[in-house]
Amino acid sequence: SPSSTPSVQAPVQLEMRGSVALIRLCRPSKRNALNDGLILALRDLFQNLPKEARAAVIHGEGEHFCAGLDLSELQERDAGEGVHHSRLWHSALECIEKGTVPVVAALHGAVVGGGLELASACHIRVADESTFFALPEGTRGIFVGGGGSVRIPKLIGVARMTDMMLTGRVHDAVSGERIGLAQYLVPTGSSLDKALELATRIATNAPLTNYALMHALPRIAEQPADHGLFTEALISSIAQSAPEAKARVRAFLEGKAAKVQKA
Ligand code: 1HE
Structure with missing residues (x-):
């Protein structure tokens, strides 16, 4: 199997920076084209994050975040294998989106095809000015297979994704941030620093709040309004009953917690 193929260098590396993975x-x-070995390594890593991890950052080595699916492996697959391959991606990216900690994607250079699918499975995207977004699947005669058809329209809408795939349109960093592919836009070379800053802050939230944001919010978004409101009531009451939530609210009432500052 691809996971047992020996490799000279691990395709994915993990380094703990305090409580940030x-x-x-x-x-x-x-x-950083995603071959089976890399996808399996990502799944394995997110399924087994160290217990002390409270948030994560993902970034790519070199000039680009990620060139998407490794096209050299595509040629060898028949239709049935294609279904399993797509499902493998789904399970790996699901481990990121609905895993144990919020994940911030630090983007630069190409964020294309499966690279954009990977970025959309993260909870926050930080782009630097060198970033560009595209879905070349449309012009390569294929289709997204890593959850992009579900996640990307939630960020930018069906019309914009259709445009990207039909015309091969490339969004630069400014345009990408404007349409919602990224939530932050920072100078070239600084997306990793910004992502680490955000993750470090996220890591100080009550874990139950982070969990609710990752697991309840996307489900509520898919529920009918009446069900969503009911789920919200359940989750908010569970979150606020945690001792940590009570301590944080008390600290504010006693003037010991930070106020919200004007932006
Ligand atoms: C690759 C891949 C890849 C680079 N699969 N080998 N994704 C794409 O259609 C994007 C294809 N890649 C590109 O358009 C460009 O490579 C980039 C814009 C990302 C970067 O350009 P550049 O000039 O920095 O690099 P390069 O010279 O094009 O590539 C360097 C090497 O990486 C070269 O191999 P080499 O052996 O000749 O050095 C490239 O062949 C190789 N390379 N990208 C395989 N993607 C779950 S379904 C998801 C479906 C998709 O993601 S489809 C979209 C795939």
Whole structure:
């Protein structure tokens, strides 16, 4: 199986920075193109994050975040294998989106095809000015297979995704941030620092709040309004009954917690 193929260098590396798990795609010579080994390594890593991790950052080594699916492996698959391959991606990216900690994607250079699918499975995207977004699947005669058809329209809407796939439109960083592909836009070379800053802050939230944001919010978004409101009532009451929530609210009432500052 691909996971047992020996490799000279691990395709994904994990480094703990305090309570933030820093995850690096390490295949720069192939622009971090995602072959089966890399997808399996990502799944394995997110399923087994160290217990002390409270947030994560993912970024790519080299000039680009990620060139998407490794197209050299596509040629060998028949239709049935294609279904299993797509499902493998789904399970790996699901481990990111509905895993244990919020994940911030630090983007630069190409964020294309499956690279954009990977970025959309993260909870926050930080782009630097060198970032560009595209879905070349449309012009390569294929289709998204890593959850992009579900996640990307939630960020930018069906019309914009259709445009990207039909015309091969490339969004630069400014345009990408404007349409919702990224939530932050920072100078070239600083997306990793910004992502680490955000993750460090996220890591100080009550874990139950982070969990509710990751697991309840996307489900509520898919529920009918009446069900969504009911789920919200359940989750908010569970979150606020945690001792940590009570302590945080008390600290504010006693003037010991930070006020919200004007932006
Ligand atoms: C690759 C891949 C790849 C680079 N699969 N090998 N994704 C795409 O259609 C994007 C294809 N890639 C590109 O358009 C460009 O490579 C980039 C814009 C990302 C970067 O350009 P550049 O000039 O920095 O690098 P390069 O010279 O094009 O690539 C360097 C090497 O990486 C080269 O191999 P080499 O052996 O000749 O050095 C490239 O062949 C290789 N490489 N990208 C395989 N994607 C779950 S379904 C998802 C479906 C998709 O993602 S489809 C979209 C795939």
